[in-house]
Amino acid sequence: xxxxxxxxxxxxxxxxxxxxxxxxxxxxxxxxxxxxxxxxxxxxxxxxxxxxxxxxxxxxxxxxxxxxxxxxxxxxxxxxxxxxxxxxxxxxxxxxxxxxxxxxxxxxxxxxxxxxxxxxxxxxxxxxxxxxxxxxxxxxxxxxxxxxxxxxxxxxxxxxxxxxxxxxxxxxxxxxxxxxxxxxxxxxxxxxxxxxxxxxxxxxxxxxxxxxxxxxxxxxxxxxxxxxxxxxxxxxxxxxxxxxxxxxxxxxxxxxxxxxxxxxxxxxxxxxxxxxxxxxxxxxxxxxxxxxxxxxxxxxxxxxxxxxxxxxxxxxxxxxxxxxxxxxxxxxxxxxxxxxxxxxxxxxxxxxxxxxxxxxxxxxxxxxxxxxxxxxxxxxxxxxxxxxxxxxxxxxxxxxxxxxxxxxxxxxxxxxxxxxxx
Amino acid sequence: xxxxxxxxxxxxxxxxxxxxxxxxxxxxxxxxxxxxxxxxxxxxxxxxxxxxxxxxxxxxxxxxxxxxxxxxxxxxxxxxxxxxxxxxxxxxxxxxxxxxxxxxxxxxxxxxxxxxxxxxxxxxxxxxxxxxxxxxxxxxxxxxxxxxxxxxxxxxxxxxxxxxxxxxxxxxxxxxxxxxxxxxxxxxxxxxxxxxxxxxxxxxxxxxxxxxxxxxxxxxxxxxxxxxxxxxxxxxxxxxxxxxxxxxxxxxxxxxxxxxxxxxxxxxxxxxxxxxxxxxxxxxxxxxxxxxxxxxxxxxxxxxxxxxxxxxxxxxxxxxxxxxxxxxxxxxxxxxxxxxxxxxxxxxxxxxxxxxxxxxxxxxxxxxxxxxxxxxxxxxxxxxxxxxxxxxxxxxxxxxxxxxxxxxxxxxxxxxxxxxxx
Numbered sequence: 001x002x003x004x005x006x007x008x009x010x011x012x013x014x015x016x017x018x019x020x021x022x023x024x025x026x027x028x029x030x031x032x033x034x035x036x037x038x039x040x041x042x043x044x045x046x047x048x049x050x051x052x053x054x055x056x057x058x059x060x061x062x063x064x065x066x067x068x069x070x071x072x073x074x075x076x077x078x079x080x081x082x083x084x085x086x087x088x089x090x091x092x093x094x095x096x097x098x099x100x101x102x103x104x105x106x107x108x109x110x111x112x113x114x115x116x117x118x119x120x121x122x123x124x125x126x127x128x129x130x131x132x133x134x135x136x137x138x139x140x141x142x143x144x145x146x147x148x149x150x151x152x153x154x155x156x157x158x159x160x161x162x163x164x165x166x167x168x169x170x171x172x173x174x175x176x177x178x179x180x181x182x183x184x185x186x187x188x189x190x191x192x193x194x195x196x197x198x199x200x201x202x203x204x205x206x207x208x209x210x211x212x213x214x215x216x217x218x219x220x221x222x223x224x225x226x227x228x229x230x231x232x233x234x235x236x237x238x239x240x241x242x243x244x245x246x247x248x249x250x251x252x253x254x255x256x257x258x259x260x261x262x263x264x265x266x267x268x269x270x271x272x273x274x275x276x277x278x279x280x281x282x283x284x285x286x287x288x289x290x291x292x293x294x295x296x297x298x299x300x301x302x303x304x305x306x307x308x309x310x311x312x313x314x315x316x317x318x319x320x321x322x323x324x325x326x327x328x329x330x331x332x333x334x335x336x337x338x339x340x341x342x343x344x345x346x347x348x349x350x351x352x353x354x355x356x357x358x359x360x361x362x363x364x365x366x367x368x369x370x371x372x373x374x375x376x377x378x379x380x381x382x383x384x385x386x387x388x389x390x391x392x393x394x395x396x397x398x399x400x401x402x403x404x405x406x407x408x409x410x411x412x413x414x415x416x417x418x419x420x421x422x
Numbered sequence: 423x424x425x426x427x428x429x430x431x432x433x434x435x436x437x438x439x440x441x442x443x444x445x446x447x448x449x450x451x452x453x454x455x456x457x458x459x460x461x462x463x464x465x466x467x468x469x470x471x472x473x474x475x476x477x478x479x480x481x482x483x484x485x486x487x488x489x490x491x492x493x494x495x496x497x498x499x500x501x502x503x504x505x506x507x508x509x510x511x512x513x514x515x516x517x518x519x520x521x522x523x524x525x526x527x528x529x530x531x532x533x534x535x536x537x538x539x540x541x542x543x544x545x546x547x548x549x550x551x552x553x554x555x556x557x558x559x560x561x562x563x564x565x566x567x568x569x570x571x572x573x574x575x576x577x578x579x580x581x582x583x584x585x586x587x588x589x590x591x592x593x594x595x596x597x598x599x600x601x602x603x604x605x606x607x608x609x610x611x612x613x614x615x616x617x618x619x620x621x622x623x624x625x626x627x628x629x630x631x632x633x634x635x636x637x638x639x640x641x642x643x644x645x646x647x648x649x650x651x652x653x654x655x656x657x658x659x660x661x662x663x664x665x666x667x668x669x670x671x672x673x674x675x676x677x678x679x680x681x682x683x684x685x686x687x688x689x690x691x692x693x694x695x696x697x698x699x700x701x702x703x704x705x706x707x708x709x710x711x712x713x714x715x716x717x718x719x720x721x722x723x724x725x726x727x728x729x730x731x732x733x734x735x736x737x738x739x740x741x742x743x744x745x746x747x748x749x750x751x752x753x754x755x756x757x758x759x760x761x762x763x764x765x766x767x768x769x770x771x772x773x774x775x776x777x778x779x780x781x782x783x784x785x786x787x788x789x790x791x792x793x794x795x796x797x798x799x800x801x802x803x804x805x806x807x808x809x810x811x812x813x814x815x816x817x818x819x820x821x822x823x824x825x826x827x828x829x830x831x832x833x834x835x836x837x838x839x840x841x842x843x844x
Contacts, residue, residue: 291705
């Protein structure tokens with residue numbers, strides 16, 4: 001087994017201003033590739049702390065991944081600390097400079113002296129191109145062990161890990177095989193899900209591990225197995241995955257970390273149909289989810305966020321008397337919203353959400369967390385009532401996911417040869 | 423200065439299943455009380471790792487706070503590791519047992535043998551009552567230093583820290599003060615910001631530290647200082663903060679981690695005015711940001727996400743011929759969108775965004791990242807052209823922030839006694 005440690009550098013981690021999500025992302029990524037993480041260390045921007053942390057980590061493991069402290073400003077000293085640690089002078093790296101020039105050229109920003117300094121790296125490292133930023137990654141080797149330094153900006157780090165670090169690790173080390181299969185579920189919480197699949201879970205073959213990874217609105221199930229013969233491992237896991245698919249077909253919306261909005265988008269592309277949205281309590285978040293997917297303009301026509309009754313009437317044609325008699329959060333209104341969006345945006349499908357996200361606005365009859373969701377097509381409109389919790393952000397997220405899931409189930413009927421399977 | 427380290431124990435932290443929010447919460451709490459955290463270490467449930475981590479931490483600091491590994495199951499071994507480390511036998515602690523009995527009585531659960539074992543603690547520790555769970559905290563002292571072990575369940579840990587740990591720390595150590603001030607900026611990147619404030623930064627008094635904390639679209643500047651006399655520290659930092667406020671008034675939108683959407687919402691509440699939004703490339707994200715703020719329905723009327731040309735015409739009244747002659751991403755169209763939203767939602771302000779978020783849709787004249795933003799009021803409409811990068815998600819985020827910032831600057835004119843200041 002190949003072992004790794006993660007060192008996160010930055011004073012902001014030590015005063016509690018930033019939560020170390022980088023480390024958990026990297027740990028998951030390393031594990032997925034057969035590298036076991038034995039320690040995560042967060043330290044401040046100080047030369048001595050950085051040197052000590054690297055020293056201790058190299059004493060325990062084969063690989064040390066470092067993030068943070070590579071910015072162009074004075075408080076960022078990781079590069080100097082690494083140069084000192086590896087006893088290497090700093091040199092100007094022309095290809096890195098050209099990469100930065102190109103990056104700035106595209107963005108029409110003037111290049112400053114500070115940017116030029118970012119192209120200086122310790123001579124003893126292999127600079128790794130940073131597609132999204134000006135600070136390069138740095139790959140050091142010493143006594144058969146590897147130290148990699150990357151920027152702390154999450155998406156710069158993530159691209160470097162996936163595009164540069166993992167492929168080089170695979171070349172350098174004989175990584176054992178770890179095979180993971182992630183099953184994405186929506187609809188019930190962790191404990192309810194555990195009850196529904198408890199028999200299947202108890203009967204899992206020895207060696208196949210199951211982990212529950214809950215997020216607001218989604219519980220991911222991860223099956224993992226490690227060993228030498230990748231093909232056998234895959235077959236064993238995939239068999240269990242198929243069994244699960246038959247057990248909870250209503251809850252599974254995708255596999256392998258695909259997003260709900262991606263699955264729905266794929267279905268719409270396949271059927272060549274279009275979608276519009278009318279949002280009240282989700283306030284634009286449902287449209288945002290849909291439009292995070294590149295190419296969504298092929299099937300998404302648009303949305304109305306109607307945060308007032310007047311907007312529901314003016315922009316979606318919801319009759320005022322329905323709102324007065326039933327209230328804005330009601331089956332009658334949410335269905336009228338969906339039909340309004342369908343007509344005005346001339347689409348095949350329209351989703352509408354109306355609810356009480358909180359923290360205020362609840363009543364004894366309609367407490368915070370009460371949400372109506374409707375789906376309209378040319379054949380008519382269907383709707384469903386949901387009861388979520390008291391947390392505004394989670395209510396928004398769960399409502400948007402439930403709306404997309406309603407559409408997903410409808411679209412799946414049209415595509416009997418579901419491409420989303422184990 | 424009194425120094426501390428945090429050791430987080432649990433395999434789930436090393437496979438990326440759980441993000442270490444406990445550590446950041448504890449770090450913030452310790453800092454607030456004048457204790458500087460110098461390292462956070464996450465390790466697995468292994469005796470040797472735990473002993474090594476404690477040993478190393480005690481070599482560097484006065485205080486070590488440990489969480490995790492105190493559950494009743496076999497994989498939790500922190501208590502045994504601590505007993506071994508402090509060379510202490512395990513004894514049954516009657517008051518802790520009575521506390522557990524009481525807790526179970528309240529909850530109407532039957533007490534099991536496993537629960538009885540939780541009342542056993544190393545003889546050399548002071549057990550700390552856990553109000554919310556069965557695993558007690560444990561306070562050890564050695565050579566004037568302190569090691570505290572707590573459960574990893576966040577709300578059990580938090581109550582223990584606030585009710586037991588911090589008061590005891592205050593009794594044992596003469597705690598100094600730490601003071602932080604965070605300045606939130608939007609508009610330029612980290613390096614351009616560093617250039618604009620370089621003279622001010624170089625002239626910072628010794629003892630005041632500056633950190634740059636960049637996020638997409640936002641760079642936070644954090645000033646921090648530590649010492650004995652809190653009032654003097656605050657004055658020194660606030661003076662620097664005021665100087666900075668005069669240097670880059672266009673870039674600073676808030677202080678102390680307040681959000682752009684919060685600041686804009688506050689201004690609108692104060693002026694009693696309303697806002698609507700017309701979005702193209704931001705796809706609902708701008709509306710989503712605005713509506714994440716509880717109570718936003720007081721000033722936000724709604725939004726149209728017009729993802730097609732037909733939607734721009736039908737829902738916002740943008741004349742078709744303008745779209746044909748200027749293109750959807752143009753000054754003429756974004757201004758017509760803003761005016762359309764202003765009229766249809768009957769608001770005091772309307773923001774509109776039209777751009778190319780990417781990854782596709784760019785042309786040589788209008789590459790990906792080209793974004794027009796307009797602000798309409800009854801007095802007319804103004805607009806501005808922005809050039810962002812190639813990353814869809816970041817372009818969406820930066821566009822939404824720039825739109826809100828445009829409105830913020832406009833609203834600020836109306837409120838000469840700006841409540842957002844140092």
